[in-house]
Every structure is written in structure tokens, then in C-alpha cells.
Amino acid sequence: MESNVRAGVYGGSGYAGLDLVEILIGHPRIDLVFATSNTYAGDEAPGANLRYSTADSVSLEQVDVIFLALPHKASAAMAKRGIDKGVNVVDLSADLRLDTPEAYEQSYQSPHPHPELLPTPYGLPEINRENIAGADVVATPGCYPTTTLLGIYPLLQVNALCEETAIIVDAKSGVTGAGRKPSLATHFAEVYGNLIPYKTGRSHRHIGEMEQEAHKVSDRIGPIIFCPHLLPVDRGLMSSIYVTLNDTMESDQLHELYAEIYGSEALVDVLPAGEQATLRHAVKTNKCVISITPVLPRHAHITSVTDNLRKGAASQAVQNMNLMFGFDETMGLI
Amino acid sequence: MESNVRAGVYGGSGYAGLDLVEILIGHPRIDLVFATSNTYAGDEAPGANLRYSTADSVSLEQVDVIFLALPHKASAAMAKRGIDKGVNVVDLSADLRLDTPEAYEQSYQSPHPHPELLPTPYGLPEINRENIAGADVVATPGCYPTTTLLGIYPLLQVNALCEETAIIVDAKSGVTGAGRKPSLATHFAEVYGNLIPYKTGRSHRHIGEMEQEAHKVSDRIGPIIFCPHLLPVDRGLMSSIYVTLNDTMESDQLHELYAEIYGSEALVDVLPAGEQATLRHAVKTNKCVISITPVLPRHAHITSVTDNLRKGAASQAVQNMNLMFGFDETMGLI
Amino acid sequence: MESNVRAGVYGGSGYAGLDLVEILIGHPRIDLVFATSNTYAGDEAPGANLRYSTADSVSLEQVDVIFLALPHKASAAMAKRGIDKGVNVVDLSADLRLDTPEAYEQSYQSPHPHPELLPTPYGLPEINRENIAGADVVATPGCYPTTTLLGIYPLLQVNALCEETAIIVDAKSGVTGAGRKPSLATHFAEVYGNLIPYKTGRSHRHIGEMEQEAHKVSDRIGPIIFCPHLLPVDRGLMSSIYVTLNDTMESDQLHELYAEIYGSEALVDVLPAGEQATLRHAVKTNKCVISITPVLPRHAHITSVTDNLRKGAASQAVQNMNLMFGFDETMGLI
Amino acid sequence: MESNVRAGVYGGSGYAGLDLVEILIGHPRIDLVFATSNTYAGDEAPGANLRYSTADSVSLEQVDVIFLALPHKASAAMAKRGIDKGVNVVDLSADLRLDTPEAYEQSYQSPHPHPELLPTPYGLPEINRENIAGADVVATPGCYPTTTLLGIYPLLQVNALCEETAIIVDAKSGVTGAGRKPSLATHFAEVYGNLIPYKTGRSHRHIGEMEQEAHKVSDRIGPIIFCPHLLPVDRGLMSSIYVTLNDTMESDQLHELYAEIYGSEALVDVLPAGEQATLRHAVKTNKCVISITPVLPRHAHITSVTDNLRKGAASQAVQNMNLMFGFDETMGLI
Numbered sequence A, B, C, D: 001m002e003s004n005v006r007a008g009v010y011g012g013s014g015y016a017g018l019d020l021v022e023i024l025i026g027h028p029r030i031d032l033v034f035a036t037s038n039t040y041a042g043d044e045a046p047g048a049n050l051r052y053s054t055a056d057s058v059s060l061e062q063v064d065v066i067f068l069a070l071p072h073k074a075s076a077a078m079a080k081r082g083i084d085k086g087v088n089v090v091d092l093s094a095d096l097r098l099d100t101p102e103a104y105e106q107s108y109q110s111p112h113p114h115p116e117l118l119p120t121p122y123g124l125p126e127i128n129r130e131n132i133a134g135a136d137v138v139a140t141p142g143c144y145p146t147t148t149l150l151g152i153y154p155l156l157q158v159n160a161l162c163e164e165t166a167i168i169v170d171a172k173s174g175v176t177g178a179g180r181k182p183s184l185a186t187h188f189a190e191v192y193g194n195l196i197p198y199k200t201g202r203s204h205r206h207i208g209e210m211e212q213e214a215h216k217v218s219d220r221i222g223p224i225i226f227c228p229h230l231l232p233v234d235r236g237l238m239s240s241i242y243v244t245l246n247d248t249m250e251s252d253q254l255h256e257l258y259a260e261i262y263g264s265e266a267l268v269d270v271l272p273a274g275e276q277a278t279l280r281h282a283v284k285t286n287k288c289v290i291s292i293t294p295v296l297p298r299h300a301h302i303t304s305v306t307d308n309l310r311k312g313a314a315s316q317a318v319q320n321m322n323l324m325f326g327f328d329e330t331m332g333l334i
Helices: A015-025 A074-084 A101-108 A125-132 A143-157 A206-217 A251-261 A314-324 B015-025 B074-084 B101-108 B125-132 B143-157 B206-217 B251-261 B314-324 C015-025 C074-084 C101-108 C125-132 C143-157 C206-217 C251-261 C314-324 D015-025 D074-084 D101-108 D125-132 D143-157 D206-217 D251-261 D314-324
Strands: A005-010 A030-035 A065-068 A088-091 A137-139 A167-173 A224-230 A237-244 A268-270 A288-296 A299-306 B005-010 B030-035 B065-068 B088-091 B137-139 B167-173 B224-230 B237-244 B268-270 B288-296 B299-306 C005-010 C030-035 C065-068 C088-091 C137-139 C167-173 C224-230 C237-244 C268-270 C288-296 C299-306 D005-010 D030-035 D065-068 D088-091 D137-139 D167-173 D224-230 D237-244 D268-270 D288-296 D299-306
Touching: A005 A015, A015 A030, A015 A314, A065 A074, A065 A314, A074 A088, A074 A137, A088 A314, A101 A206, A125 A143, A125 A206, A125 A314, A137 A314, A143 A167, A143 A206, A143 A224, A143 A237, A143 A251, A143 A288, A143 A299, A167 B167, A167 B237, A206 A224, A224 B237, A224 B288, A224 B299, A237 B167, A237 B224, A251 A268, A251 A288, A251 A299, A288 B224, A299 B224, B005 B015, B015 B030, B015 B314, B065 B074, B065 B314, B074 B088, B074 B137, B088 B314, B101 B206, B125 B143, B125 B206, B125 B314, B137 B314, B143 B167, B143 B206, B143 B224, B143 B237, B143 B251, B143 B288, B143 B299, B206 B224, B251 B268, B251 B288, B251 B299, C005 C015, C015 C030, C015 C314, C065 C074, C065 C314, C074 C088, C074 C137, C088 C314, C101 C206, C125 C143, C125 C206, C125 C314, C137 C314, C143 C167, C143 C206, C143 C224, C143 C237, C143 C251, C143 C288, C143 C299, C167 D167, C167 D237, C206 C224, C224 D237, C224 D288, C224 D299, C237 D167, C237 D224, C251 C268, C251 C288, C251 C299, C288 D224, C299 D224, D005 D015, D015 D030, D015 D314, D065 D074, D065 D314, D074 D088, D074 D137, D088 D314, D101 D206, D125 D143, D125 D206, D125 D314, D137 D314, D143 D167, D143 D206, D143 D224, D143 D237, D143 D251, D143 D288, D143 D299, D206 D224, D251 D268, D251 D288, D251 D299
Parallel strands: A005 A030, A005 A065, A065 A088, A088 A137, A167 A224, A268 A288, B005 B030, B005 B065, B065 B088, B088 B137, B167 B224, B268 B288, C005 C030, C005 C065, C065 C088, C088 C137, C167 C224, C268 C288, D005 D030, D005 D065, D065 D088, D088 D137, D167 D224, D268 D288
Antiparallel strands: A167 A237, A237 A299, A288 A299, B167 B237, B237 B299, B288 B299, C167 C237, C237 C299, C288 C299, D167 D237, D237 D299, D288 D299
16 A cells, blocks of 8 residues: 655645645545644644644655645745755645746736746646646646636637637635735625625736636637626635637537536536526535526626635645646545 | 605515615605505504505505506506506506517516506616606616616717627626515525526516617617626625727726716716725615726726615615606705 | 445425435435425435435335434324334424423424324433434434533533523524525525524523423523524524533533533534634534633533534434444544 | 804724714714824725824814724823813723723723823713713713613613622624724634624623623622624624513513613614514614513513614714713714
């Protein structure tokens, strides 16, 4: 019997980190060696038989793989250290998602701290599985790009979109998506009973990776008009996607297309025609759930939902790790 | 000193009816004579010094104007009776909103009960003020059409939209929009923590009136792709509107256009450029609040919010009544 | 290898039924043969590879044990049928919880439909384990009695309560506790932002079983003053219990008492002194979580929380079934 | 016609400050001259035609009365300055509520910054009206003491409580009660779906003022056992009070007692017997709403609700100001 893979989590007390610890604890081939949290060092990590350590008090020698749920920049630095020590790295931050330092600088308004790490395989297994399997470092996508890209991927693959028309993505996320650090924007009394558009007008940093990855599949598409909203719930993310087709397909053929392309995917559910994906389809699951609604012959409405902390972060990180180590891709996830 | 207008509310215990009673009680020129509720007859109408009556126990002789917050079909019949008696009618149902019996039948799948009442002036004062003033009967628009039409009206007026491209309306409404009658769809435990698309694919009955009224202002527009969502809050409605412009304007000119067209409107607020309309801007107010975000030179994102029970129903009904009786349009509303 | 126990669920589409199906599907020694739902017959039971059947279309011959999540009265009738056929019965209704037909009639204002079934072992394993093990039929307690009785049981066992003083239980439950049948009381817009006391003044039917079981442990106690509140969340139940001690103990000794009595219980967690039980400690778990706060030497405040659908219903039913069939008591539950 | 009273608000951007500004703007005899906010200086105060000033940029010469919605200690210092300048002071902080420096030090663990200001009239008009009328400075009570004291005041007045038994107060407050400063405890995702007891075991600072004022009315009472809970709503406060009577009264006589004592109070509503006060009875109103439930002959359950930001803070401050200036007590409040 093979010995387990020893894992460490950096940033284990943020919302993604908490879910990551929970999933890794239940993973049959992982021994969770440490979870760091400078804020909560010494406290018990909920659900794990483990206390948080400071980042300084743990060593890369103890582990085979590290998960980085750190602020951006801190993450790249740690990734670099891990790679140099021969430890596998699953990064959940934005640091390694963009292929070039220039793209990074454009989205994040500062030079990339470790341009030598780019490009890193983009960790969206349903689209990029072959580059993840066996990689030493993987960049787990953001929650919005995951949900949105899975929602349009079949259309990109068959080049069915009208090039002259924008892809409209009206997205809504639960508040855990904004992180655990207190702020007025996440104060209960500010969010309760409210619905708040934010980072409007293509200002959200996730647009860069969405377009980068979409264009790798098809360059015959219009711009992505993306607007996120803060939803008064704790978890769950919905991308409501409105697309215009070119003349190669009509909207009533889309369901079959999606059903075929995702037919063998364990972590993407395409709902039966006529059924609508709701937030709750995905909350506390590790799946992306998609419904397709033909609106007019050339217009379709696609609803794609995930749990922003699971398929949008922690469980997708574990899915990537499974591929990196040659485990069954869904091990510990279904 | 002129005597007050005597008003009656039919359907005073539904959510729109409750707000209507509250507004009328505070209106300086109205005496609220009765509010009917077959379910709650005998109970006190909250906030009013008045008990609900059954519809049978009140008489049109007692009043100068009736507000109808009744189920559709029941509303048309009552409107007919009111008109025949010379009583002014402000209808809040869908019965009188469509101009022709054919259009009604198409949206509501059954013949119009009183085709002789059509067309009735469409009660969206900011667009149709001159036809409402002095009318005997007015059809108060639905909450989605109100919010959406006000969100695009300036663009229609100057014919700034690209004819070949759809107008995308991703809308979200609080649960009171679904009415007060209990159902599994409005059960707390089904809605809580959820976000639910419904009546997708142009199946929502409000699309008919939206397109009818939009086309009266401009017929050079693409189709309206409208999808509503049930939001886990009690009140408030947001229409997130994504438009493509033709070559007569660029998106950074829109704010000025909106500011000009709505500059003199007391019940429409255009937020300063760069500020986003949130649900809470409108909840418990009688206003429609709009923000405009240029996304790309030819693409703009407009957020239009109302309280679905106020500007989306009850307060707009009172605004119409004010116009019908020659009162100041915002009397009792600001 | 022994063959699995074949189970059927009657009433599988109510909230407790849904959790029951989910737990049984994951239980290693159970084969779930059917789940009935007259309302949803033909639909898929969520999470189970199974469609709901009507109650008429299934047979007791197919199963070894039935779980009854039926309305009261219907449940007793079905229990009777099961017992007569030699099928084990885990009842989740109130029908079999009271020991005598007289007590039932007092709480439920009508004669007991099957007095020959009384008394049935009361299925609160931490207090009554020996009578449940090996029984053919068990009455699973209500959510309020479970949470409250576990909160005071150690005090009862050592006779530490002041006989002249009432035990005050201010309880709060999520809306699933009110069942899935739509009603105005559970309409989202009525519950949202609200907190509603109900069944005040000892009128709640669960008081009978609370006092019955409390008195079996100690008859030297004052009355239980119990008031439930409807909390605007979907799940979770908190009993806030205020007790006055007699002179055998002081409040700072209680933590040790509770820790000792519950030390070996896998499904009751006593929090460390100084830590407070919150609703979230129990939601979506199968445990009862308890905190004890000394207030004055003779006064203590105990917070006891459960998930009303789990330890307050479905998981406790499975815990009982485990005992009845000689399985490990927590099989399928941790 | 008399000129208006010129008012200034210190701390106008906290939750109580926001409501205070809103109420003062609508008050017929007040001119709101300034509202300070060091955090939001320069921003518009919502709903007021006024921008926030820094505290340094305004002068006491500009006003006749100041409202202090400041952190404790800062409030006492400002009160002192106001009094020295001959400006009336309505303090909303805790600084002036306790009668002696010793009591303050016991509750707040540090010496009182201005002991010469003590005692200050306690601003609960229904109990202490005569000392507020004409005072130059008033200490507006905390939200919990207001709600709780009004809930038991009639019992205190007639000495109906059993001296040997504790008064149990299980209280629940919306999140605005915790202030607007961001913290993990008020992060949306921590509060959502949760119910959190806090400051348990008589550690809440409001207990001092509750007992001080209760004892002024009756010293023949037991201790107050008070435990607050954080409720997942934005506004509203419920005190659930469980009392034991002595032999002078039975619980079914209480309703009449309350109805009589509060019969002439415009801002306290005693609900008809059999009706329960819910949170929503008070939210966004300036009233305290009370229901009384006899449980056993000597046991009663009283539910007292307020809006923690209104009768629990801002509107009570204005009620006090009305008394201080000889206005009608409810001016601007109903």
C-alpha cells in the first residue's frame, strides 16, 4: 500500500482555506500536516484534529504538496519557495493565472513578483486536464472565471458564437467571495436586504483570465461584458450568461451540445432541458451545474452555478491536486 | 377649501394593497373610505384606522376613485363596473395594460374579459404623463416593465440603440413580487440562501407590455431578452440592462443624456457617474434609481432599481391618481 | 458478510423526510428500497437514485424497517400496520411519544388512534438507550424536547434543581421546523427580518413529552416554562435554558458535571467552559452542542443547539434504528 | 412664530447617527445645522441636504442642542464642553447613564472621565419624564435597558414580583446594535444563518443601568438574569422576559395592569390579550410594543420589542429633546 501524500495549507483560516482543510481531512490519500494562519495560530482548525500554525513555524520539508490560499503577491513568493524545494504547488490566488507578466501587470497594476513562474498551467480540469496532469504547479482559477468559462465552453469549442456580439455575463456571488477580512462592504447590516453591483464596467480583475482562457478555445468571439453583484447569502455563485449564436447552430440545439460535451464530466451537471439551475443546486457541492434556455433562435440564456468556495476554489484545487498526483480526479470530492 | 377625494381599495391585504393603504392614509387630499379583503374581512388594516370589508359589503357610491389590486380578470370586471358608475379607476392588475385583446390573449392565454376597455392609458407617468392626466381609468404597469422601461427610455427616445442586437435584461425581484398567497415557491425554507431564475426564455407575461411600450417610443430596437430571478429578500427589484449602441452615440455620453431627460423628474434619480445603484437605494422609497456604466464605447450597463411594491405598484398607482385628479404629481409620495 | 437492512421511508418529501433519505442513502448497512410522497410521486428524491412512490404502490414485504415522517394520526395507523407485519418501525411523528392515551388526548385534543401501541420506547438514546436497543418500535422525540431534555438531563440526574422555581426555556427554531406545507406563517416575506414567538403560554404540544421524560429522571423539579420562536433561518434550533439550583451544587460546578455525563457521548458535545454554543455549531451536523454559563452561584444559563432536522428528527431516527438493529449507534452519522 | 431650535449631531454616520439625522431632518421645530463624521467628512449624509463635517470644523456657537452618538469617553468629554457653553446635550452613549462614578467604573472598568456630570437624568420618558423635562443634559438609555425596563415597569410599580426569584431576560438584537465599525463578529458570512449568544453570565454592560433604574422603582425584586443574542437581521430588538409573581397578583391580571399604566403613552403599545409582539411590530417605528402572556397563575411571559436604533436610541433621544425644550413629546416621531 502506497503511503499518503503529505499536504500543507497556507492561509487555512480564510473562507477558501476553511473549506480546503475540511476537504483534505476527508481525502483518503492525503495526510494534512499543517494549516497556517497568522491570525488564528494556536486555535483549532474547525473540523480538523489540528491547530493552526504560523507560516514561520512550519517547514516545506514536512510536505509533498502545498495549497496556497494567500493574498496575491504573498502567494507567488511562497509558490516560488515551494517549487525551489521540489514541493508541488496548488495556488488558489490570482498570481499564476495569467500567462504573461504584462497581462498580470495590466490586471493588477503592479509588476509580477516572479515572472519566471509564468505561464503556469490553468487549473480548470474540464478544459485543461492534460496540462494539469503531472504538473508541479497549477494555478486554480477564480470563482467567476470557473463558473463563466464552464458555462460557455461548449459554445467556444464548436465556434457557435456570433463574433460581432458581446457575451453578457451578469454574475452574482455570496459574501464569502469577498474574503473573511472585515470591511464595511461585508458588514452584515450593509449587505442584508441589499443587492450590490460592484467592479462594473470591465473593471473586475477576473476578466483578464476569462478572456485569456476563452480565446485559447476560440478566438472568434466578441468581448465579454461581465458585471458581478454581491448577493445577500453566504455562499454560491451564479453566472447568468446571455449569448448570441452565429448561423451554425440554433438555440434549441444547445442542450444536446452541452449534454454531449459534459456527458462524461463527474463535476459538471447539465440539467434536463426545461429545468433551471438555481444557486442551491451548487451550494455545498463540488460541482458546476448548468441549465440552457433557448430564448430566440439565435439567442440563448445559460445559467451556470457553483459554490464559490468549492468548485470556485477549494474543491477545484483538490481536483487539480488529484490530477497532479495521478489520483482519481474526483477522489475526496464525491 | 375643496373637499377630499374619497377612495376605495379593492384587494387591500395583498402586499401591493398593504402599501397602497399605507400611502393613501398619509395622502393629504384622500379620504380612504374602504379597503376590501375577502380573506381578512373584519381585521384591522395595518396602520390604518380601518377594518377590511368584504367586496360585497361596500358600494361604489361611497367613493370617487377605486384602486384595484385584484387578481387579473377580477380586476377588469371591477374596472368595468367602476367606469359604468362614473367612478375613476386605477388598475394595478395586468388586465388593462395591453392595447389590444389579441395582445392580451397572447400573453395571458385566454380571451380578454372586457375588450371594450382597451386601450387604456398606460400609467407610467414619466413616459406617458399627458395621456394619464385627466383620464378616467389608468393601467398601472407591472414592476418589471416600470423598472426596465425607465432604465432604457432615454436611449429609446434618441434612437441610440443598435437595431441588430438584443437588449439584455437580467432582473431580480424580492419575494413580495410573487404575491402573498402561500406556495412552495415562496416558502421561506425554499427561498432562503437561494437565487432562482424563473419564467425564463421570454415566457414572463410582462414582456408583452415592455415591448409594446418600448416600441411606442422607438421601433428601431432589437428584441428584449428578459429573465427574472427570485431574490432572497422581501422587497426591491433590480433590472440589470446591457445595451449595445448604434453609431450615433458612445457610452460615455449616456450619463449626460439620462441626466437631462430625467433632470426634472422627482421620482427618478440618476446617480452621479461612477456611483452604482443598489437595491437599497430604492427599497421603501417611491423612486426609481438609475446608474449608468459605460463598458466599451458601444456597450453600456444600466442598473435600474425600484421598490416593487412602490414605484413598481402602489406608489405609481397613487402618482397616476394624482395626475388624474389634477393634484401635484408627487403629492403624498415625497 | 451479512446482508443489508432494507428500509422504506414514508413521507420522504417533507423536510425531515428529505434529510432522512439523504442519511439513509449514505448508511453502510441500509438499502433504501422506497421513499413515499403522495405530492411528489414520480419525481426523483434529491440525492438518491430513487423516485418517490405513492404510499399505495409500495409494500411492507419489501422492507425490514420503516421510517414514518407522516402527519400525526396517519403515522400511528402506519406504525400499527408495520408492527402487525413484523416490520420494525421508527416513528418520527408525535403519535407514540406520550405514554398514555390520556396524555395524548390532553396534548392533541382527540383520542389516540391506536392506544394499544402505548407506551412506546422514547427514542432519545442518550437518556433511554437501554429501552431502545432491541425494540421493534421507537418514538423519535420532537426537536424541542430533544434539545431541551439534553440541555437539562445532567441536572435532573443529580437532582440539582430548585423545586420551587420554574425551568425557563426560551427556544428558537428555523423555519423548516414548521414543515414544508405552504402557509402564510412560513411565507418568505412574513418571516424575513422578523422574529415571532408562537404557541406561547405552555400551549405548545411538545411540552407534554418534555415534562413526561424529565419527570422520569427526576420528579423534584419545578414546571417547565417553554416558549418557542420562529427564527428567520432555514435550519437550526436553540434552547436557551435558565435554571435555578438547589443547595447541592453551585453553578460553577455544572461544567464538570456535564462534561462527565456526556463525556462518552459521540453525538453530544459539551463546549469548553467560557465558549458559547451558537446555532451554527449544530446546523447540518448530527449532534447536540451544549454550553454552560454560570450566572450567579445558584443561577445558570445553558444553551443547547441541534439541527432540528437532524438530531431533532432524521439523524436521531437513524441513531434509534442503529440501536434497534444492533449496529454501531453512530453508524452513518459521523 | 418662534424660531427653530438649532441642532448638531456628533457621530452622524454610525447607525444610530444615521437614524438621528433622518428623524431630525423631518422634525418641524429643528434646524439641523451639522452632523459630524470623521470617517465620512465631505460625503453627503443620506437623506439630508447636508454634508458630514469633521468634529473640529464645527462650533458649539452654531447650535442650541447637540446629540452625541459618540464612543463612550469621547461622549462625556463633548457633553462637558457643551454644558460649559450653555448648549443642551442629549447623550446617546453610556457615559452618563450610571448615577455614580463607582457604578461606571464597575461596568466600564475605568474611571469616569467627568464624574462632575453625574448623576444625569436617565432619559426613559415613560418612567422618568418629570426629571427630563427642562433638563440641560439627558442620558439616553441603551437599547436593551429601554426594551427591558419598559417590559417590566408596570410590575415594578405595583411591587408584583417575587423577590426570591430572578427576572429572566432572554434578549435578541439585530446586527446594527453592534455598531457600524467592521469586525469579524459583524461580517455577513459569520452572522448569516446563525444565532449567537454573547456577553453571557451578567457580563453585558447594560445590566448595571437596568438594575439601577429598576431598583429606583422597586427594591423588592430578584436579580436580573440577562442574556443577549445576535440575531441575523439588521434591525429590531426583542426582550423575552419571564417573571414570577408574588401573591399580590395573578398572571391573568397583568394585561389590565399594563393597559392601564401605558394607556396614555403614545410610544408604548400594549397588544390585545392573546396577540404576540413580533420583531416586525417595532422595526422602523418609534415605539415599544409589548405583549403579555399568562403562563401559570404565578408565571408570566412578556415580550417587549423596539427598533434598537429608534426607541432604543435615536427616536428616544429626540423624545428626550422634545421634553427638554417643552415641545410636544412625540413631535417628529409619529
